[in-house]
Amino acid sequence: MASPVAPSSPPSPPLLADCAAVFLPADPPRAGRIAFWRPDGEPPLPGGHPPQELTVALPGAGGRVRPHSVPALVLPVADALPVLTRIRAARREGAPAFWGAAALLALHLAARGRLLPGLSPLDHDAWRLGPLDPADLGRLRDLAAAMPPYAHAVPLPREASPGPGDLRLPDPERLLRAFLDAVADVLPRTPAAELAAGGPAFAADAPQHLPEQRAWADGVAAGHDTGVRLSLRVEVPGLTGPGAGDTREPSPAPRFRAVLQVHDPAGPSLVADAAELWSGASPAAADFGPRARAATLLTLRRAAAAWEPLAPLLSAAVPDSVELADEEVAELLGAPVARALDAAGLAVHWPRDLVRTLATRAVVGPEEAADTGDVPGRGRPSSPSAPSFLSADALLSFSWRFAVGDRELSRAELDRLAEAGRPLVRLRDRWVLIDPAEVRRARDLRDREVAPLDALGAVLAGALPGEDGGKPAVEVRATGWLEELRRRLADPGHTDPDPVPQPPGLAADLRDYQLRGLNWLHRTTSLGLGCCLADDMGLGKTVQLVALHLHRQLDPASAGPTLVVCPASLLGNWQREIERFAPGTPVRRHHGTGRDLSKAPADGFVLTTYGTMRLDAAELARVDWGLVVADEAQHVKNPFSSTARQLRAIPSRARVALTGTPVENNLTELWAVLDWATPGLLGSLGAFRRLHADAVERDAGTDGGAAAERLARLVRPFLLRRRKSDPGIAPELPPKTETDRAVALTAEQAGLYEAAVREGLAGISGAEGLARRGRVVGLLTALKQICNHPAQYLKEENPCLAGRSGKLELLDELLDTILAEGAGVLVFTQYVRMARLLERHLAGRGVGVQCLHGGTPVRRREEMVERFQSGEAPVFLLSLKAAGTGLNLTRAEHVVHFDRWWNPAVEAQATDRAYRIGQDRPVQVHRLVTEGTVEDRIAGMLARKQALADAVLGSGEAAPTELTDAELAGLVELRRDGR
Numbered sequence: 001m002a003s004p005v006a007p008s009s010p011p012s013p014p015l016l017a018d019c020a021a022v023f024l025p026a027d028p029p030r031a032g033r034i035a036f037w038r039p040d041g042e043p044p045l046p047g048g049h050p051p052q053e054l055t056v057a058l059p060g061a062g063g064r065v066r067p068h069s070v071p072a073l074v075l076p077v078a079d080a081l082p083v084l085t086r087i088r089a090a091r092r093e094g095a096p097a098f099w100g101a102a103a104l105l106a107l108h109l110a111a112r113g114r115l116l117p118g119l120s121p122l123d124h125d126a127w128r129l130g131p132l133d134p135a136d137l138g139r140l141r142d143l144a145a146a147m148p149p150y151a152h153a154v155p156l157p158r159e160a161s162p163g164p165g166d167l168r169l170p171d172p173e174r175l176l177r178a179f180l181d182a183v184a185d186v187l188p189r190t191p192a193a194e195l196a197a198g199g200p201a202f203a204a205d206a207p208q209h210l211p212e213q214r215a216w217a218d219g220v221a222a223g224h225d226t227g228v229r230l231s232l233r234v235e236v237p238g239l240t241g242p243g244a245g246d247t248r249e250p251s252p253a254p255r256f257r258a259v260l261q262v263h264d265p266a267g268p269s270l271v272a273d274a275a276e277l278w279s280g281a282s283p284a285a286a287d288f289g290p291r292a293r294a295a296t297l298l299t300l301r302r303a304a305a306a307w308e309p310l311a312p313l314l315s316a317a318v319p320d321s322v323e324l325a326d327e328e329v330a331e332l333l334g335a336p337v338a339r340a341l342d343a344a345g346l347a348v349h350w351p352r353d354l355v356r357t358l359a360t361r362a363v364v365g366p367e368e369a370a371d372t373g374d375v376p377g378r379g380r381p382s383s384p385s386a387p388s389f390l391s392a393d394a395l396l397s398f399s400w401r402f403a404v405g406d407r408e409l410s411r412a413e414l415d416r417l418a419e420a421g422r423p424l425v426r427l428r429d430r431w432v433l434i435d436p437a438e439v440r441r442a443r444d445l446r447d448r449e450v451a452p453l454d455a456l457g458a459v460l461a462g463a464l465p466g467e468d469g470g471k472p473a474v475e476v477r478a479t480g481w482l483e484e485l486r487r488r489l490a491d492p493g494h495t496d497p498d499p500v501p502q503p504p505g506l507a508a509d510l511r512d513y514q515l516r517g518l519n520w521l522h523r524t525t526s527l528g529l530g531c532c533l534a535d536d537m538g539l540g541k542t543v544q545l546v547a548l549h550l551h552r553q554l555d556p557a558s559a560g561p562t563l564v565v566c567p568a569s570l571l572g573n574w575q576r577e578i579e580r581f582a583p584g585t586p587v588r589r590h591h592g593t594g595r596d597l598s599k600a601p602a603d604g605f606v607l608t609t610y611g612t613m614r615l616d617a618a619e620l621a622r623v624d625w626g627l628v629v630a631d632e633a634q635h636v637k638n639p640f641s642s643t644a645r646q647l648r649a650i651p652s653r654a655r656v657a658l659t660g661t662p663v664e665n666n667l668t669e670l671w672a673v674l675d676w677a678t679p680g681l682l683g684s685l686g687a688f689r690r691l692h693a694d695a696v697e698r699d700a701g702t703d704g705g706a707a708a709e710r711l712a713r714l715v716r717p718f719l720l721r722r723r724k725s726d727p728g729i730a731p732e733l734p735p736k737t738e739t740d741r742a743v744a745l746t747a748e749q750a751g752l753y754e755a756a757v758r759e760g761l762a763g764i765s766g767a768e769g770l771a772r773r774g775r776v777v778g779l780l781t782a783l784k785q786i787c788n789h790p791a792q793y794l795k796e797e798n799p800c801l802a803g804r805s806g807k808l809e810l811l812d813e814l815l816d817t818i819l820a821e822g823a824g825v826l827v828f829t830q831y832v833r834m835a836r837l838l839e840r841h842l843a844g845r846g847v848g849v850q851c852l853h854g855g856t857p858v859r860r861r862e863e864m865v866e867r868f869q870s871g872e873a874p875v876f877l878l879s880l881k882a883a884g885t886g887l888n889l890t891r892a893e894h895v896v897h898f899d900r901w902w903n904p905a906v907e908a909q910a911t912d913r914a915y916r917i918g919q920d921r922p923v924q925v926h927r928l929v930t931e932g933t934v935e936d937r938i939a940g941m942l943a944r945k946q947a948l949a950d951a952v953l954g955s956g957e958a959a960p961t962e963l964t965d966a967e968l969a970g971l972v973e974l975r976r977d978g979r
Contacts, residue, residue, distance in 0.1 A: 539722060574587075742929055
């Protein structure tokens with residue numbers, strides 16, 4: 001096979017995930033390659049990546065496996081690693097996903113320091129993975145057993161085959177181990193590797209031929225491949241004898257001795273002291289074999305290099321044991337030394353009789369509850385009311401509590417432990433092994449004052465996260481009324497013991513889940529806290545908010561006008577819903593000319609738009625609002641926007657955000673919505689990113705989700721999210737069917753598409769930064785317009801529309817069937833120009849149609865909704881951005897997405913104009929997708945992106961503008977076969 005020619009940038013993982021993949025070993029290992037190929041003999045990628053010939057084993061005539069030559073994309077291991085790991089993160093199956101799992105195993109082992117220098121069979125410098133413990137070997141063998149056939153389908157050379165007509169494939173475990181070593185040989189090529197390996201060769205990329213170092217390499221290999229592991233058994237002579245006194249009396253200074261032990265990884269039960277191994281005095285020692293002593297000394301040399309106190313063992317005639325000073329024991333207790341010794345192949349075992357855990361927890365509550373020296377929760381009772389804790393000047397006692405084993409320490413005991421400065425102390429008739437530095441840090445923490453919302457966030461999450469958002473640093477508990485508040489807030493989905501009844505002025509029968517929503521809204525806002533009601537569109541957020549307003553008017557402390565800020569298209573809907581559900585309740589629009597807040601009702605609703613709110617924020621801030629509501633609160637997801645800043649400036653006794661999509665793209669949007677509702681709950685944006693969001697996004701795609709769970713516990717009391725699919729929420733809703741309808745491009749569209757791709761990629765390849773991003777957006781926009789209709793892309797003034805677009809032809813066919821059934825249909829497009837072209841085309845066919853977009857006046861919108869609902873215009877064309885939220889269009893039985901939006905949550909909201917409470921007929925959703933184009937590939941991206949909002953509401957796909965040139969080419973390339 002020819003030598004590989006690496007592309008300028010890695011190809012797109014989604015395009016390679018459906019290929020087969022094999023590893024091709026080499027000498028040195030880092031020269032190994034990954035070959036991607038298709039069993040059907042087609043090239044694995046379109047133009048731009050020249051294929052190479054690869055011989056693989058495939059079933060032939062008669063079912064016999066025979067060699068075949070196929071075109072393959074061959075990448076060096078270094079270039080293939082990011083491709084493989086991204087395929088694995090996407091949870092795909094097949095050979096590429098297998099090698100992705102192998103790459104993750106190799107990276108995990110390397111991160112644990114399992115790297116050894118040595119020589120390849122041809123005497124080249126080479127790193128490899130090792131030493132491997134029994135658990136590592138078990139994972140390697142389990143993974144090898146799961147290797148798919150196509151992952152090792154490259155025949156071995158004929159001289160390795162048993163017969164002239166037989167094919168022999170690589171052994172899975174041996175091939176997997178070769179790949180792991182290849183990854184290991186790629187990673188440490190840095191100046192630091194020179195120090196670790198003792199020579200410059202192991203830091204260079206170019207192969208170094210070093211036959212003179214073979215003896216040294218064999219010695220390193222002997223130290224790991226003979227199968228020995230070492231451990232230190234720490235002994236404290238006299239530990240179990242009489243040790244009078246406790247921390248109030250000086251205890252004799254203990255002595256520590258570390259005894260060297262030898263283990264056989266293949267048989268964990270085989271263990272012997274090094275003294276026994278040297279003397280041969282025990283049967284176990286004889287089982288280790290003649291090279292065990294040399295292997296022990298090699299491993300011990302590495303361990304002594306990692307921790308100097310072990311050096312005396314190397315110079316001893318028998319490396320049996322070493323005495324340790326107090327400060328050396330303290331080092332051994334610390335994580336850095338423990339990690340270094342583990343990487344060197346040496347474990348540490350402490351006496352079982354020692355208690356060696358200093359548990360830390362914070363107790364938060366009113367100062368009266370934090371009684372010095374008492375167990376949390378047993379202090380004096382506290383009576384401050386909850387609203388007082390929300391005052392800006394309120395501070396709470398932040399009391400740090402510590403325990404050793406199951407015994408909590410008093411402050412005096414903690415002081416004595418810190419002053420002792422020794423790793424082993426006598427405490428309450430027990431010996432305790434603790435890190436003196438950790439005890440000093442604990443003493444320095446002491447009590448802390450904490451802002452009330454910080455305290456509430458900590459007790460709801462149950463822990464303070466570490467500085468990088470990783471493992472929780474401190475467990476947190478609440479006391480007094482703060483604990484009562486935590487219990488009240490912790491489970492927002494269930495009914496209170498004393499539920500709020502439906503308000504007498506509400507002209508509706510609330511469903512069970514809506515009544516629970518009212519109780520949750522009341523419980524949160526009555527405490528002066530804000531919240532976000534994030535029910536799916538169509539589940540009745542408006543009626544729950546109207547019920548909350550009516551209930552708050554029954555209490556003088558919460559009564560007052562409610563300000564609703566919403567998009568202009570929803571003003572009429574809000575007014576109609578309030579008049580319907582709360583007849584007699586005053587409602588006034590603050591919008592357009594002649595607006596006057598002096599006439600605002602004292603106990604009713606004031607409706608305004610986000611645009612008007614920005615203009616009149618100072619005037620609105622002078623009103624004593626009982627409640628401010630931000631409908632479609634994703635409008636404030638950018639906390640730095642003028643809309644968000646002005647909305648924050650309007651004070652009220654409580655705030656409620658309403659949205660069906662609290663997160664569309666990333667967790668910063670969740671922070672923005674909740675920080676408006678309850679400022680300070682999630683801390684600053686920078687702290688939120690560092691402590692929560694970054695950790696959640698690191699967990700995305702892995703089985704671990706501790707950071708996501710902590711964040712979920714924190715936000716759950718303030719964000720109530722119900723879906724139509726949840727059990728018991730909306731059982732009366734009819735079924736919904738979603739279908740992707742593939743259409744072919746016309747010849748005109750295909751020609752325009754290929755020309756746009758060719759010209760666009762040429763311009764992008766030489767651009768950088770913002771200019772490049774702008775050109776990428778321009779290319780994607782052009783391609784999507786071509787997929788819609790050539791007239792949209794060419795900006796024709798009086799175009800002929802028929803026969804030029806595959807989508808338009810399919811839409812005509814769909815409408816013929818839908819209208820024949822007497823049904824209504826919504827047609828969404830993100831482009832106003834395309835909507836007008838469709839309106840012109842359908843009107844010319846005699847179809848009753850109307851078109852709503854961002855420029856449609858508010859009154860006109862309301863008239864159009866009434867016309868559609870009454871059946872006067874069965875086809876409703878809508879601009880997705882202007883009409884994707886708030887409208888109630890339940891007459892529609894069909895929803896057509898003429899083109900795809902970048903965000904599945906936005907499309908779902910648009911669909912919910914028809915699929916919502918009040919819909920009593922099945923709804924069919926048709927998504928039009930042009931085959932073989934960028935739309936086809938975006939459809940797959942959107943399906944994966946939907947998982948973003950489900951984890952705490954999660955992290956999204958990389959922006960298309962950040963794709964490499966090769967990835968972008970793979971995304972937009974026109975594929976004539978539709979694949």
